[in-house]
Amino acid sequence: MHDLSRRALLGSLVAASGARVIAPASAQTDVPQASAGAPAPFGFPNVVKRARDLAAAPFDGSIPPLPDGLANLDFDAWRDIRFKSDKPLLGQDGANFRLELFHLGHLYKRPVVVNVLRDGIPAPIPYAANLFDYGRTKVDNILPINLGFAGFRLRFPINAPHVWDEVIAFLGASYFRFLGRGQRYGLSARALAINANPSLKEEFPFFREFWIETPDAVAEHVVIYALLDSESATGAFRFGLTPGQESVIEANVSLFARKATPALGLAPLTSMYFVGKADRRFNDDFRGELHDSDGLLMHTGAGEWIWRPLRNPAEPSVSAFLDANPRGFGLLQRDRNFSDYEDLDLAYELRPSYWIEPHEGWGAGNVELVELPTSDESNDNIVAFWAPKDGLDAGKSLAYGYRITSLAMDQSLTPGGRTVGTFRVAPRALGAPDPPPPPGATRFLIDFSGGDLSYYMSDPSMVETIATASAGRILRTFLTPNTHIRGFRAGVDVAVDPGQSADLRVFLRAGAKALTETWTFPWLA
Structure with a gap:
C-alpha cells in the first residue's frame, strides 16, 4: 500500500539524469549567534545561509559513481533492499514518528545526506549495511560509510493506533509525497520547477541534504529542513508536517538565483491523467477511468472559483491563468466512485488531492497547467504550478511560504456548487x-x-x-x-x-x- 509505485520510479528517471519580492529573504537569513558557552541550535536560518553560500559557488551537478553491484540494479533488485524497521533513528522506541532510509541504486544514483537534529545539534546518519535487509539482492563489496542514501520516509500511526504507516517520502530530485488518513499514493509535490514549459529545456532541481528535528515521543508534528541545488538556483526549505485526516505541510522557502531564471514554478504539483469522462480516446480497457487527478481548481485573488478538467491531449499543451495574489490552487481527484475505475489493486478512488494556499501575497503571475500526451497510465503527464510574472534575476533572492493539504474530499473548499x-x-x-x-x-x-x-x-x-x-x-x-x-x-x-x-x-x-x-x-x- 505504501511502497512507491513503478510509475513514480519511472517519473524519477528524468529527474535523476511570484512575485518579484514575496517577502524579504534577508529577514530569514541571519544565523542565530551562540550565547556564551553554548552552541546555537541549528535551524532554518542555517539552511538559508548554506543555500545563499551555495548559490555563490559554481554549480556542480556531478554524481559520484556507485560501487559495483549497485549501479546496475534493476527495479525488482533495488526494491528488495528494505530498511530494517527495528532500527530506531528518530527518537525512542514507541515514538509516533519513525524514520526509514532508501538505499541507493537503480534510478536513484544521486546520494543525499540525512541528518537527525537532537537538541539543535545535527548528526549525519552514516551508511551501514546492517541498516538494511538485502533480501535476494547480492552486494559483494563492502560499501563505504559515506555512501549516502537515496532519500527517506517517515512512518506514523495515521490509519490505526500502533500501526506505523508511511506518511511522507522524499525520493528523487525534489519530489515528495505525503498522505492523509485512508489515502493511497498518487500525485507528487515538488520543491521547485524550472523551465517546465514543453518549449523549454527543463531543469530538475534536487535536494542535497536534509535535517529532521527529533520530535518527542507523543509529538504529532515534525519539522524537516532541506537544501536544494540546481544550475539556476538554490533554495532552503522548511517543511512542518502535521499528519491527520487531512495531513498538512506548512512550507517556508528562500530561493537564491545563480543566474536569471525567468521561468520559475513555485509549489509545483505533478500528476497523471490518462482517460476520464471528458476524454475517452483510449477506450479498450475494462476500467472506465485512469487518473490520479481529474481537474485543476483555482481560487483567484478576486475570489472566483475556477475548475478546469484535465485532458490527455494529442499534442503538448500549456494553459496559463493570469492572476494576482492567488488564494489557492491544486490538482484534485474529485471522482471517488470505485465503479468508475474498477481497479482492485491501484485504488484510484483513494488518491489524494493536493491543495496549495499561499501564506502571503504572491503578486502578479499565473497558474500554469502543462498537459502532455501519454499512451498509458505509467507516465506523470500533468504539471501545475504558480509562475511569478517577473521570475528571478541573477543574484537575487525570493522568500515565500505556503500550506499544502492532502485532501480526500474537497467539498469544504468551495462555498458553491x-x-x-x-x-x-x-x-x-x-x-x-x-x-x-x-x-x-x-x-x-x-x-x-x-x-x-x-x-x-x-x-x-x-x-x-x-x-x-x-x-x-x-x-x-x-x-x-x-x-x-x-x-x-x-x-x-x-x-x-x-x-x-x-x-x-x-x-x-x-x-x-x-x-x-x-x-x-x-x-x-
Whole structure:
C-alpha cells in the first residue's frame, strides 16, 4: 500500500539524469549567534545561509559513481533492499514518528545526506549495511560509510493506533509525497520547477541534504529542513508536517538565483491523467477511468472559483491563468466512485488531492497547467504550478511560504456548487439529449452539485446557465435537474470553425448570485 509505485520510479528517471519580492529573504537569513558557552541550535536560518553560500559557488551537478553491484540494479533488485524497521533513528522506541532510509541504486544514483537534529545539534546518519535487509539482492563489496542514501520516509500511526504507516517520502530530485488518513499514493509535490514549459529545456532541481528535528515521543508534528541545488538556483526549505485526516505541510522557502531564471514554478504539483469522462480516446480497457487527478481548481485573488478538467491531449499543451495574489490552487481527484475505475489493486478512488494556499501575497503571475500526451497510465503527464510574472534575476533572492493539504474530499473548499462531471457529446452520439447538437457543433454536458443547488431543484426556472466562448458561438444552452447528484446538468452547444480553438466558460446563476464555480475548458474544433 505504501511502497512507491513503478510509475513514480519511472517519473524519477528524468529527474535523476511570484512575485518579484514575496517577502524579504534577508529577514530569514541571519544565523542565530551562540550565547556564551553554548552552541546555537541549528535551524532554518542555517539552511538559508548554506543555500545563499551555495548559490555563490559554481554549480556542480556531478554524481559520484556507485560501487559495483549497485549501479546496475534493476527495479525488482533495488526494491528488495528494505530498511530494517527495528532500527530506531528518530527518537525512542514507541515514538509516533519513525524514520526509514532508501538505499541507493537503480534510478536513484544521486546520494543525499540525512541528518537527525537532537537538541539543535545535527548528526549525519552514516551508511551501514546492517541498516538494511538485502533480501535476494547480492552486494559483494563492502560499501563505504559515506555512501549516502537515496532519500527517506517517515512512518506514523495515521490509519490505526500502533500501526506505523508511511506518511511522507522524499525520493528523487525534489519530489515528495505525503498522505492523509485512508489515502493511497498518487500525485507528487515538488520543491521547485524550472523551465517546465514543453518549449523549454527543463531543469530538475534536487535536494542535497536534509535535517529532521527529533520530535518527542507523543509529538504529532515534525519539522524537516532541506537544501536544494540546481544550475539556476538554490533554495532552503522548511517543511512542518502535521499528519491527520487531512495531513498538512506548512512550507517556508528562500530561493537564491545563480543566474536569471525567468521561468520559475513555485509549489509545483505533478500528476497523471490518462482517460476520464471528458476524454475517452483510449477506450479498450475494462476500467472506465485512469487518473490520479481529474481537474485543476483555482481560487483567484478576486475570489472566483475556477475548475478546469484535465485532458490527455494529442499534442503538448500549456494553459496559463493570469492572476494576482492567488488564494489557492491544486490538482484534485474529485471522482471517488470505485465503479468508475474498477481497479482492485491501484485504488484510484483513494488518491489524494493536493491543495496549495499561499501564506502571503504572491503578486502578479499565473497558474500554469502543462498537459502532455501519454499512451498509458505509467507516465506523470500533468504539471501545475504558480509562475511569478517577473521570475528571478541573477543574484537575487525570493522568500515565500505556503500550506499544502492532502485532501480526500474537497467539498469544504468551495462555498458553491462544484463540477462533478464533464462529458463531450459527438453530433451523432447515441443517447444524446434531444434535440441533438446541430451539424458542426459540439455539445458539452457539465454536472454541478453542492452549495445551494438542491434548494433550486424544485424551480429550475430560477437558475440560468451563463456560457461564453473566446471564439466561435454558443448556439444553445439547456439545464436539467439531476436528482442523482442533487444538482443540475448544464448542456452547451458550441460551434467553432475547424482548426480554431476556443476557451469555454460555464457557470450557473440565480439572479445576481453565482451558484457554482466556473467550469472552463479549451476546445480545438
